[in-house]
Amino acid sequence: MDKELASASRASLEQEVALSRLRRQALFEAIDDGFCIIRFIDGPHGPLSDYIHIEANSGYERHTGIRDIVGKRLREIEPEHADTWIEIYGRVLRTGEAVRFEQEFVAAGRYIEVSATRVGPEEMGQVSVLFRDVTARKKTEAALRDNVQRVQLALAAGAIIGTWLWDVPADRFSVDDGFAQAFGFDSSMGRSGLSLEQVIETVHPDDRAGLIAAIEEAFTRGGAYAHQYRTRRQDGNYYWLEANGRVDLNADGTPSQFPGVLIDIDGRRAVEAERDRALAALRTLNETLEQRVEERTAALLTAEEALRQSQKMEAVGQLTGGLAHDFNNILAGIGGSLELMKIRLAQGRIGDIDRHLNGAQAAVKRAAALTQRLLAFSRRQTLDPKPSNLNQIVAGMHELIGRSMGPSIAVETVAAGGLWSAFVDVGQLENALLNLCLNARDAMPNGGKLTIETANRWMDDLAAAQRGLPAGQYLSLCVSDTGTGMSPDVVARAFDPFFTTKPTGQGTGLGLSMVYGFAGQSGGTARIYSELGRGTMICIYLPRHLGEGAAEDAWPIEEPSPVAAGRKTILLVDDEPLVRMVAVEVLEDLGYFVVEAEDGPAALKALAAHPVIDLLVTDVGLPNGMNGRQLADAIRERRPELPVLFVTGYAENAVLNHGHLERGMQVLTKPFSADALGRRVRDLIGEDGQAGG
Structure with a gap:
């Protein structure tokens, strides 16, 4: 019983609250x-x-x-x-x-x-x-003020030429002689009273409709009235005048009487007409000047475009000059080592071969590293992104960075708690972090402090726009130093390729450009905050990853190339004959049977002749209408579980779905060593010949 009463009481209270809300809303709407x-x-x-x-x-x-x-x-x-x-x-x-x-x-x-x-x-x-x-009141007040001002000016100038009092219900105008003369009437007609129809008859035909509309509008709202029109006088000519008055309304809103004055504005209208002619001439002159300005602007834009093209060519020249310098040095090392190997073989001095061979291989690695930096700058490098924890990456790099800094530089890391995950290529991020730390070290020749800091950043529209990013959630990885700092001019060019303030031979000028390109390709950006004499902070901003969290990264151990466990068949596709020949020999030395093809159509024909294959190794950039990804997709329609190793010397990252590869697919970047190729192949085929994950 108590429960029923309580329920009924609660229902009644809820009903009363609802009714109260309805009454309140009804009051608001009323x-x-x-x-x-x-x-x-x-x-x-x-x-x-x-x-x-x-x-x-x-x-x-x-x-x-x-x-x-x-x-x-x-x-x-x-x-x-x-x-x-x-x-x-x-x-x-x-x-x-x-x-x-x-x-x-x-x-x-x-x-x-x-x-x-x-x-x-x-x-x-x-x-x-x-x-x-209060719009109506404001307009009425403004009209009254304007009317009073006009009448006062007219009185001051002696321009009032007549007055009237219109009894609207009786439609009778009581006018003075000035009014009668202004409308071309005899004074006797004015004294006997005029009707609206008689008044309208003397108004210029072009002005009658406007006058009637102005009177009707004044009758509707009451209050001040002012209108200009032309009337025919006794000499037969039309003259401009202005009627200023006030409409008095009855209690029911109907007009009762309408008093007013006439102001002679014919001279003013003549002046205004002359002014209009002068303004028209001025507009014509302005149009001529604007045309000349447009022509001059077009000429300036042409000159500006030529300047931009010149600056562009200067930048291209700087880039190609830097490339030529670095690659010529590398090619000189490779060519010299190969030539010495040829000479030593002819001399039978085989003991010197290893030294020259190692020199050539080192030069090749330098060339590959330079290429990767250029691709990073141009946002074309092949990335292998995965959910990553920046705090773990920084912690894993701490010992290496500390050794690189030397004893005079203190290294401090500030790891944010509850740090979000980032979707990023761990190896490239480590490379970028090391580059920033080495630059900071060089900026502190007398020692100092280096700080590495991570943080979650929620950027609104303003903060994101300042960094050239869409608004949203980001992570920041910042490297700060207490070094010499940069001037604004240096900050503006610091991300340019081959730009460096270091002495010749002490830097390629690609480090910061690589960091900037890598950050942009990862969906973020990089920014420099610096003042001369007060140090520098460079921050990499990366978008938050909202998928699965970061997994612990297990780094591969460098081991000799594994030998194939059985006679497995590999379909190798590459349009470069020399690369194809080297890869075939490496794989055959490891015990694999290799079927080779130079493009996609040839690979499909080879597959028809050798339908049982254990692995597809294909270059991404293939000629003749089918790239490596399209070839893999075509083959996987028949063999969905076939493992695929993509090999690329240029980052066709969009072709590879921006690093989001399917199960059983991996990427190997050119140039690669025989050991690296062997490990990737064995990883994909597996110990027992089954596809590796």
Whole structure:
């Protein structure tokens, strides 16, 4: 029984609350004025730097012209004037003192009287705002002021030429002699009274419709009236005049009487006509000048484009010059080593072969590293991204970085707690981090402090735009030093390829450009913050990864190439004959049976002749209409589980689906060693001939 009473009581209370809400909403809607309640919130500009509209009636839209206001923030709808409204309503919230003022809403074309009052205590953060349309009153006041001003000016100039009093219900004009003469009547007709029809007959035919419309509009609203038109006088000519008056309305809103004065404006209109002719001539002159400006601007743009092209060619020249310098040095080392090997073989001095062979291989590695840096700068390197924890990466690099810095530089890491995951190529990120640390070391020749810091960054529209990124969640990896710092000119060029402030021979100028390109290719960016004499901080920003978390990375151990466990068959596809020949010999030496092809169509024919294959090894960039990924997809339609090893010398990352490869697919970047090729092949085929994951 008690439960039933409690339930009934609760239902009754809920019904009363619902009815109260309905009454409240009905009251709001019954108010013709606009009404809303706002609640202050914290915004991007600080505490209580924005507010949200939590209630509003339909009158709000009628008076302000703003639709669907509930739920919207001030800075969303009024970004340019937000601070002004925050100051006004914020003072009401803080002091509890109501405020009333008039405001023009340009978008709605209205004048609004605004009344604001705090709702409840300050802690609630709420203010109620009432909007009342006072446009009609403002326009009437303006018209009256304008009318009074005109009459005063006319009186001062002695330009009033007649007066009238129109009894509107009786349609009789009582006029003086000046009015009668202005409309071409005899004075006797003016004294006997005139009708509106008689007055209209003397008005210029082109001005009659406008005069009637102006009178009807004045009858509707009452108050001040002013209109200009031409009338025919007794000499048969038309002259300009201005009628200024005031319409008095009865209690029922109908016009009662309409007094006014006539002002001679014929001379003024003549001056205005002359002014219009002068303005027309001026417009013609302006158009001529604008045309000349456009022609001059076009010439300047052409010159600017030529300058840009010159600067572009200078940049290309700097790039190609740097490439030529570095690659010529590398080629000289390779060519010299091979030539000495040939000479030593002819001399029978086989003992010197290893030294020259090692020199050539070292030069090849330098060339590969240089190519990777260039690809990183141009955002074309082949990446192998995976969910990664930046704190783990930094911790794993700490010992190597510490040894690289030397005893005079203190290394500190600041790892953010609860750090998000990033989807990034771990090896390339480590390379970028090491580059930044080495640059910082070189900027501190007398020692100092190096700080590596990770952080979560939630960037709003402004912060993201400053870094050239879309708004969202990011991670930052920042390297700071207490070194010499950079000037603004150096900061502006620091990411350019081959730009370096180091002495000749002490830097390629590709380190920072590689970092910048790698960050951009990973969906983020890099920024430099520096002052001369006060050190430098360089930050890599990477987007947050919202998929599965980072897994522990297991680094491969360098071991000799494994020998094939059985006679497995490999289909090798590469359009470069020398590369294909070397790969075939390496794989055959490891015990594999190799079927080779130079492009996709040839590979499909070879597959038809040798349908049982255990692995596809294919270059990505193949000629004749089918790239390596398309070839793999075509073969996997028949052999879905066939493992595939993509080999690439250029980062066709889009072809490889930006690193998101399917199960049983891997990528090997050219140039590669025989050991690396052997390990990848064995990893994919597996110990027992089954495809590796």
